[in-house]
Amino acid sequence: MTVYSLVHLRLVWCCWTLPRWQMNGHKRPLAVWTSATAQWTLKQKKPAELYRIPVSRPPILSGTSLLGKGALSTTSISPKEVMLTSERYGVQRLPFSHVSDSDLTFFEHLIPGRVITDPDELRPFNVDWLQSVRGCSKMLLRPRTAAEVSEILRYCNKRKLAVNPQGGNTGLVGGSVPVFDEIIISTALMNQVISFNSVSGILVCQAGCILENLNQYLEELDFIMPLDLGAKGSCHIGGNVATNAGGLRLLRYGSLRGTVLGLEVVLADGSILNCLASLRKDNTGYDLKQLFIGSEGTLGIITAVSILCPRKPKSVNLVFLGSPFYILIETSGSNSAHDEEKLNNFLEHVMASGLVTDGTVATEDKKIKMLWSLRERITEALTHDGCVYKYDLSLPVERLYDLVIDTRARLGKTAKNVVGYGHLGDGNLHLNITAESYSHSLLNAIEPFVYEWTAQYNGSISAEHGLGFKKKHYIQYSKPQEAVLLMQQVKAMLDPKGILNPYKTLPASS
């Protein structure tokens, strides 16, 4: 463990144009501040539970037209009030078949008792976590095995029925819910651990395992998952892989492109692609699994995952530091005395140099969790600030915060807050702009400004959230035309009828 090398650190940079107390000029010592803010955090809720929160805010989006504008998220709206995606964005339904009675009969025979058609039960699966997009699917299927998914897709492909693969439905770009009446294929019942090898640390499990459950399972065996994110209590590992989730451990353990060793995927025509290898090295042909990592369910449905898991660290330290920014630095190692010595050297260095003016160190689990929750729940906290315009950008580290400053200057008083936080070590900025209510002119002031700014510095307009439904039209800011064309060819090759998660990730071929 070293605190100097970014490669060894899980390091998250948090700067939020700060809540009440700072905006009111209450400059308190950091330790006091952190304990004061602990009350402000809410319990993490699964999506289904969120819909039961009573809300008083009126719908703020009815009547607006946002064709081609994807960044808006609306919150504190009950699901009934979320405008249909098709209406809000003026999307045309593609000529897929409609679900018929004979289709229902087929699926009920195939997976009896696991076909949901009740509108009330379907509701939470049609709306995203941010309550910003809504589909009108009339059927949700809950297969338990890859063989069942295979039968489902073979049938859907033949019938030209569109499908929407869905994990924990925690995505932020509208990729995880239907746009129209796509059949939702939930991975929720594919939730079994298949094997774990405590010599190699390789876990093989079904796609519907919840990330937090896997982590708990592993912790008992002295291992941890190589990824961690705020949605861990709900998100499925299959969805994590399908969206190439980043999160809080990326800096320490690398991306899923390195840690995912194998996948089982069902293709659009129902064929099962078994690349569920549990090997660190395998150079036999092209690495097909990489096509599916980050493809957001548009190329196949991931049904099982083989993933390399690190040992549970014996010693963990968390530092929360403040100067112009707040920063969380977590170290993990095998010897607490060594780690503390290194950390103290680092802290002495940054305090002496004036880089850091204040801070607190946590070693006990409870305090570590509390400090992390401050960071992990910013997304949720922002929803209480009104209407949120969300951006997830990769930028050269040295440019990371300039965009916040430039955006703030550009928007002036038309925005309530311009908030920048994210992952310093990864060069990942979460730019959030809040306003009392939605305004078309504000959106026009933000877009394409933010995308152009990002493209100017060769950044990515989606660092870790993906493109989903909301950002597919902005891909050209980060990828050249040749790349987009090639992606469209890949899509056409793997899913010629386009039944898999349509209207997502890529703009339509011209």
Add this chain to the structure above:
Amino acid sequence: MTVYSLVHLRLVWCCWTLPRWQMNGHKRPLAVWTSATAQWTLKQKKPAELYRIPVSRPPILSGTSLLGKGALSTTSISPKEVMLTSERYGVQRLPFSHVSDSDLTFFEHLIPGRVITDPDELRPFNVDWLQSVRGCSKMLLRPRTAAEVSEILRYCNKRKLAVNPQGGNTGLVGGSVPVFDEIIISTALMNQVISFNSVSGILVCQAGCILENLNQYLEELDFIMPLDLGAKGSCHIGGNVATNAGGLRLLRYGSLRGTVLGLEVVLADGSILNCLASLRKDNTGYDLKQLFIGSEGTLGIITAVSILCPRKPKSVNLVFLGSPFYILIETSGSNSAHDEEKLNNFLEHVMASGLVTDGTVATEDKKIKMLWSLRERITEALTHDGCVYKYDLSLPVERLYDLVIDTRARLGKTAKNVVGYGHLGDGNLHLNITAESYSHSLLNAIEPFVYEWTAQYNGSISAEHGLGFKKKHYIQYSKPQEAVLLMQQVKAMLDPKGILNPYKTLPASS
């Protein structure tokens, strides 16, 4: 740094059924043994130099027919004596065009002075490092830029001229030399560093940079390359990426699938795919660069690479331990006192438990290099033992050595030595079988036995060497038919005329 966690270690397991002194029963203390064997190592030679070594051994392969048998390597043969691949393997030339005078005129106009047609100059580029395969290319092109590669491929694709992309020509599976008269496109003059960012550690360079040169360049800036291998003095980074090279740092810094952040690739039709991003996170569409990593030049020619480089470790320790096996363990960290304390704890533990009976620790650079050279030069050393049958396998760690024992039992006295070494932490076994001379019956005793054994334990028949020419027919031992079919579709999509490195990696579509 922790010596207990495999994830943190660069750990190589070496067991060779030992050279002379041990076979003669000279059981010496390890320290003596290592210094004694230091004389035995040879200076690393670049492929071109190797051909100048005078050899006395007569050709051992003339007249044999090995259709579909790919593991044989012959050594100590001068290039003139290496049998043509087409003859030895009975391969049929595909109906590509032949290079004409007007082609020569075109290329000499495009890259004046960088078109090689002299047979003597061409010779080393037609033969692989192991001197086991030989093509008969009549033209080698040395472009300096992606634009030049683009012009070359556009022309070749139109003319249906087959090409063989070549880096340092250090591959072990016959992937880097022509099979017939393919035009060799060398990356040797594309050897410029484009940029290095000392905040992020991201290096962008042309494909023809030699790995060791890059590492030296980075060391001066307090960084290192995330990969290291025995061929570092000759191999090109573009070739490393094209073959998804593993090597000695994989356990510590992960595979190229995680560390390569971007690629510039010229496709078969000459279009330039610029995915040369320098971002840790980028979720804008499918990760196309992964298709080219490990595709062995069959999908495009990599012209530039963006790669994440770790900080140069402040403290490095190397331990060489012996019990039933010899093992090298390298630790790297930021604090030598901490690292030594951890290492001593580990050594006390393994000595007390009886796992290890003898060993030596090295901290100074010279001794570290000397110990590593023992490992790195086994490949070369084996060539002095006669005819070598080479296999590069991934296996579950707990099964790694069983194959050596089983093979030894199976072959009995028909083999001179059955040697197993490799990378314990990666589960990568290099199985080498030596004999005085080539024998068809010995090969039949080895194959398909070794592949079937590997497949039985869900291993990979090529861990890090790739499939190249020699192993393409064995892909089905590690990949299901659906995967091979999909790979063939990918190949057909990206290179419809099949001009890129033909006869390699994939079996022909049926």
